[in-house]
Amino acid sequence: MSRPSLRLRTLCVTSALTLAAMHSAHAQSTPPASPPAPGDQKTDETVVLSPFVVxxxxDVGYTANSTLAGTRVRTELKDVASAISVVTSQFLQDTGSKNQQDLLVYTTNTEVAGVRGNFSAAGGAATYNENSNxxxxxxxxxxxxLDAADNTRDYFLTEIPWDGYIVDRVDLQRGPNSILFGVGSPAGIINTSINTATFKDANKIENRVGRYGSVRTSGDFNYVAIKNVLSLRAAFLDDDTKYQQKPAFNHDKRLFAAMRYEPKLFGDGAHTTIRANYENGNVNANRPRSLPPIDAITPWFQTGTTNGVANLNKLTLNPVTTWARYGENYNGTSAAYPWFREAFLGRMMSSNIAGFFDANSGGLFNQMPNYGTPLGRGSDGSIDTTIAGVPFARPWGIATFNNYARVAVPGGKYYSNVSLSDTSIxxxxxNLIDGNNKREWQDWDAANVAISQTFLNDRVGFEFVYDYQRxxxxxxxxxxxxxxxxxxDINTHLIDGSANPNVGRPYVANSGQYGNAENYIDRDAKRLTAFADLNTEDYLGKTWLSKLLGRHVFTGLWSKDTKETDQRSFSRWASDPAFTTSLGLDNSIINGARQYDWIAYLGPSLLSKSTASGANLSRVNSVINPNGNVNVRYFDSHWNSNVAFDAPYTYTTYDANGNPVTNTSTQSENPANYxxxxxxxxxxxxxxxxxxRASLYSSAxxxxxxxxSKAFIWQAYLLDGxxxxxxxWRRDEITNESRQGKKLANDVSSTDYSLSTPNLQDVAGESKSWGVVLHTPRGLRAKLPFGSNLSLFANKSDNFKADAPRGDIFGNQIDNPKAETKDYGVVLSTLDDRLTFKVTKYETKMKNATLQADSAGFSGNLYYAWALPYWGATHALAALDGIADPQLRQGNWGWPWNGIEGGDPVRIQAIVNDYFKNFPLTQGFADEYGLGLNVAAMRAATTNAQRYAAVPTYGVNGNGAAALGLQPAYGGRLKSFGSGPVASVDTTSKGLEFEITxxxxxxxxxxxxxxxxKATRDAISPTIDSWITTYTKFLAGDAGLIRLWGGDTLRKVWADNILAPYAVLQAQIGSQVPEVAxxxxxxxxxxNFREGVLKDVNAGLAYRWEDKRILGYKYNSTKDVLDIDQPLYGPTDDHFDLWVGYQRKLTKKVGWRVQLNLRNVGEKTHLVPVNIQPDGTVALSRIQEGLGWTITNTFSF
Known part of the structure; x- marks a missing residue:
């Protein structure tokens, strides 16, 4: 047994025994009075708090009394009309909440993703990606x-995740509030108040152990150096959280320091405070996944037919001889076999290096997965980049359900990928299927300095704050x-014709090309706040007029917030350019030839099995991390023969029925000569x-x-309060500057942004907020029973968001997202404020918000904005390769595969002519995406030579079929914005919120x-409608008959991926946003028991319940749309949490507290549906973790 494990088990057992024996311990050494909870000791000195601090x-129990969120100076919550909830330190302690993921499952109208959360954040889209989550x-x-809330620390925007080791209070503002932020999320903010140094000596060490081996240790030490003048505080955290999914972890290490200095500079009635804090944090993680893998294994075992299409029935194929029979082809069918539609063995689609691995034992071999013939010769000896005797082929893969269903299931375009549901597979x-092969990290330095000064017994004052975050x-x-x-793996042979030793083995596979990122965000903020509290009683005395006019608090604000962001995407691995140069392949870092693909086999062959159930596959336990020189088997297309190029040669191919076909050609097409x-x-x-590293950046x-910002706030207390x-009122002026990293050799992006031309945008906006609270008059209140008070409130506020300019499909700037909220309701306080009941009716509207993942899959398909125009042009030229003069053919060995209408030369020419002549987009559009298109030349072209010249990236002397999938220069991002195009959406959320404390x-x-x-979409951006109308009209002509990758026509790709999901979005206007309870x-x-046998014990529980959510819609076959009048619901969801604790004095100065928390009592880890197919079957589910426990020991002294 390892020593850390021994210590952990010993601590768990000790804590459990202590809880069991606490009554005995209490009986033997009961102190004369109930000891205060750790950290609850009171000081005899009266400490005056600054109006800028809460x-x-x-707070008392779960009840908070004041907030800064109402007016930016301390205000009683009962006098604030906006929807603010405050989470107290007692609530955090009882529920064991240490961070956002712990807390938001309990709070009002909030959701948080993750295995311990209450929604998926995947949006029920056709495909899903957890990277950002x-x-x-x-x-x-x-x-x-509505949307994600902004995170703030002490009301400064932040990316730093908060943790309870220095946080005792969380304020949640639901909906926009321009008093806090004129620019921000329309959903509101989640603010954490960072602990300050106090004028009380107090120290605390806390250790928490949890299920799956989690260990968390923190310390908090406060020292008063000069009584009521100078105090210092320090804290640390080491939180190593483990999860049920092995080997997932999240290791969070932090250091914190704070000081508070209150010199007596201006005599009585004046209060000077200088506060400062600093935090350094580092998080190293391999976080658990909340979504199971996509299921592309169980279809292989299906027998019989479905909708008239033969199922796979454990089919295995030789990729070299079966492409014509099973692959996508040019003869008018989308695919001869839909289970292979747009399917690859991982990402093995290029002539690059691929590594083959065993999930447990490591590397097996490296081999080029596809032929590359860039140096192939023609019959005259010139390089034409083809070797006809090398058949087109690539390793077979099984399609995901979304791709299969599009051609094999009625209404298939509305079906999503299916996640695995059988844990015996x-x-x-x-298990985390990635093993130790993925990683996430966060690190930061943050400092905050605040100087406040008040006069006249806190009646006037100011505060200046500087906030620094790296x-x-x-x-x-x-x-x-x-x-x-x-x-x-269904391939019987490798691409070189040798037997595949891994046929029938289950696998996961990918490349290192996508999903890797590093981000650097620098924030510098300055904020000056000044206030004056005018009380008319000072001038009019205690008269009826002074009660009528009351008090008036005026607050002014000036702030300047600067945020600099450096975002970089990179290939995790790539071959050195020497590899591609030596073989005549493309050196670009953004194309496929230099990528390193990998496949990891998770278990033995399943060829002898009738089902995948019971396979009990391994995660990827070996580490896949190629580095330095690797030995590779590859195809070299250098000429290596003395035979005449034009000497006769015959070779065999296979037709659509699998029959051999003899072809006559020349020795230039004989692979034996290379x-x-x-x-x-x-x-x-x-x-x-x-x-x-510098050679791997694909975008920057x-x-x-x-x-x-400038703001003014007025709050009055009229009619005797x-x-x-x-x-x-608030005005925000925003300046945005963006730069794209300049492209260097091999399309590597430079991170020296001084080489790039900046794009500048200026935006300004004003926002206003009104609120009113009407309390029961004092005279009437005195007559109400139980010390009751009834208050009515109303609030209207708005804001806008402009921290990241966005571009629409055409590259035009979209107006900033705006939001407006109306809240009104009633608050009943009784039992002398010990019971408060608040009802809020709200309506929050967002305009021009970014459309996130949607159930129709539309937002995820916006890359077609650049892909269809660009790839349409390259595929048009590929079709010309088969009918043009020999010198223009460019060696496109794939031209018949990419042909149109059976390869008829006359029709091909007419269709290509139509595509070029009527191309509907502008040069500005092409330049914004970085597409190698000369639009004017395309439209003016009258010869094929001119058409080739109008698409120079395809090139007369290019690589033919290798250039079909050309990538945009900015990686799908808009040059002026540094991000991809977005669709904007207007959304409304209406509802009721009941809160009892x-x-x-x-x-x-x-x-x-x-x-x-009830959250509903109200409208989709008009620019999207314009784009769709324009391109639909264009593709309705001959241009729409060009085939993408030899399969579907551009018209069909457009209809399936853009028109169909857009129709769903339009139909969903007015209906509930997906996955909202x-x-x-x-x-x-x-x-807390204060007497009797359970004295000094505390016990509690929590209950969480959510109603069934809309997770999909039934299919209307008559209209070929989803019917929003027939929603499909998921189940209701509920959970119990329990805790029990005990505290006592160990010595006169040392207190001890222990608490056991149980979350999701009585549950096992299970799946919760997230997306339901139109036929009612579950497509995607999220993982909901079962019973979890923690034991926390706290020592205070």
Whole structure:
């Protein structure tokens, strides 16, 4: 047994025994009075708090009394009209909440993703990708069914994930509030108040152990150097969280320091405070996945037929001889066999290096997965990049269900990929399929300095704050998108014709090309706040007029926030350019020839099995990380013969029925005359090698966002405090600068942004906020029973978001997202404020928000904005290759495969002519995406030579078929914005929010919230409609008959991937946003026993319930649309949490507290549906973790 494991088990056992024996311990050494909870000791000195500070010391149980969120100075919550909820330190302690993922499952109308969360953040799209969720889990939230909230620390925007070791209080603002931020998320903010140094000596060490081997240790030390003048505070955290999915982990290490200095500079009535804090943090993680792998393995075992199409029935194929029979072809059919539609063995689609691995024993061999013939000769001896005797082929893969269904299932375009549900195939509950091959990281330095000064006993004052944040994060991706799939190798042979030793083995596969990123975000903020509290009683005395006019608090704000972002994407691995240069292949880092593909086999062959169930496949336990020189088997197309190029040669191919066909040609097409298959050593570049890193960046973007704000807030207390109106005005001026990294040799992106031309945008906007609270008049209140008070409130506020300019499909800037909220309701406070019941009716509207992942899959298909125009042009030229003069043919061995209407030369010419002549997009469009198109030349071309010249990236002397999938210069991003095109959407959320906080007795705390939400889409951006209308008209002509990759026509690709999901989105206008629970209920309570046999014990429970959600719609075959009048619902969801604790004094100065928390009591880890297919079957589910426990020991002294 390892020593750390021994220590962990000993601590667990000790804690459990202590809990069991606490009554005995209490009976033997009961102190004369109930000891205070750790950290609850009171000081005899009265400490005056700055109006700019709110601390947890003011809260009682689950009830908070004041906030800065209302007016930016301390204000009682009862006088704030906006929808603000405050989570207290007691609530965090009882529920064991240490971060965003722990907390938001309990709070009002909030959602958070992850294995311990309550929604998927996958949106039920046709395909799904967890990369962004894994990188920044604290951002995977949703409020009121609208959007993710902004995260702030002390009301400064941040990317830093908060942690409870320095946080005792969380304020949640639902909906926009321009008093806080004129520029921000329309969903609201989640603010954490960072602990300050206090004028009380207090120290705390806390250790928490949890299920699966989690260990968390933190310390918090406060020292008063000069009584009531100077205090210092330091804290540390080491949180190594483990998960049920082995070997997932999240290791969070932090250091924190703070000081508080209050010199007496200006005599009585003046209060000077200088506060400062600093935090350094580092998170190294391999986070668990909340979604199971895509299921591309069980279809292989299906027998019989489905919808008239033969199932796979464990089919195995030789890829060299069977392409014509089973592959996508040019004779008018989309695919001869839909289970192979757009399917690859991982990403083995190029002539590059591929590594073959065993998931447990490591590397097997490296081999080129496809032929590359860039140096092939023609019959005259010139290079034409073809060797006809080398048949077109690529390794077979099984399609994901979304691709299969599009051609094999009625309404198939509305079907999503299917996630694995059988844990006996692969146990995704207990295993992270990536093993140790992916990684996420975050690191930061953050500092904050605040200087405040008040006069006249805090009646006037100001505060200046400087906030500094240097944050970086990144990830090494392993499996993402359609490659996050579990499948089986059905290839009987490798591409070189040798037997495949791994046929029938289950696998996962990918490349190192996509999903890898590093980000650097620098924030610098300055904020000046000044206030004046005018009380008319000072001038009018205690008269009826002074009660009528009351108090008036005026607050002014100036701030300047600067955010600089450096975002870089990179290939995790790539061959050195020497590899591609020596073979005549493309050296570009953004194309396929230099990528390193990999496949990892997870178990033995399943050829003898009748089902995948019971396979019990392994995760990838070996580390796949090629670096330095590797030995590769590759095809060398250098000429290596003395035979005449034009001497006769015959070779065999296979037709669509699998029959051999004899072809007559010349020796230039004989692969035996070329160097052929050989082995050699080539260098593989690796991102984790710092010397290689600069050569692997595929894109880089820099953005600088400066927001200068001015604001004014007025709050009054009229009619003796009965009427409390609030008004806020704000103006924000935003300057945005963006730069794309300049392309260097081999399409590598430079990270020296001084080489690039900046794009500048200036935006300004004003926002306003009104609120009013009407309390029961004091005279009437005195007559109400139980010290009751009834208050009415109303609030209207708006804001806009401009921190990241966005471009539409055409590259035009989209107006900033705007939001407006209306909240009104009633608050009943009774039992002398020990019970508060609040009802809020709200309506929050967002305009021009970015359309996120949607159930129709539309937003995920916007890459077709550049892909169809660009690839349409290259495929048109590929079709010409088969009919043009020999010198223009460019050696496109794939031209028959990419042909049109059976390869008829007359029709091909007419169709290509139509594509070029009527091309509907502008040169500005092409330039914005970095497409190698000369639009004017395309339209003016009258000869094929001119058409080739109009697409210079395809080139007269290019690589033919290798140029079909040309990539845009900016990696799918818009040059002016540094991000891809987006569709904007208008959304409305309406509902009710019920909140109860109660302290029936001093030792009993209760918090209940209940919310009703209807979040609907109201409109899609008009520019999308214009784009769709324009391109639909274009593809309705002959141009739409060009075939993409020899399969579907451009017209069909457009109809399936753009028109169909867009029709669904249009139909969904007015319907519920996907995966939103219409009703949600949470209840939390804790009781502290103060006498009897259970004295000093606390016990509590929480109950969480969510109503069934709309997860899909039935298919209307008559209209070929989804019928939004027939929604498909998921199940209801509920959970119980329990905790019990005990505290006592160990010595006069040392207190001890222990608490056991149980979450999801009585549950096993299970699947929760996220997306339902039109036929009612479950497509995608999320993983909901079962019972979890933690034991926390706290020592205070």
């Amino acid at each position: 601390t947890a010391d003011e 894994l990188l920044r889990p604290a951002n995977n939230t949703r409020v009121r069914g 692969f146990d995704f509950f207990n 944050y970086g994060d990144g990830q090494l991706s392993f499996l993402q998108g359609d490659q996050y799939a579990l499948s089986v 160097a052929g298959w050989r082995s050699g050593s080539f260098k593989v570049l690796n991102y984790e090698n710092p010397a290689d 973007q820099y953005a600088k966002n400066v927001i200068e 009965t009427l409390v109106p609030t008004f806020g 109660a302290q029936p007795t001093k030792n009993w705390s209760v918090a209940v919230n209940f919310s009703k939400t 219409p009703w949600r209920f949470n209840a939390v309570t804790n009781y």
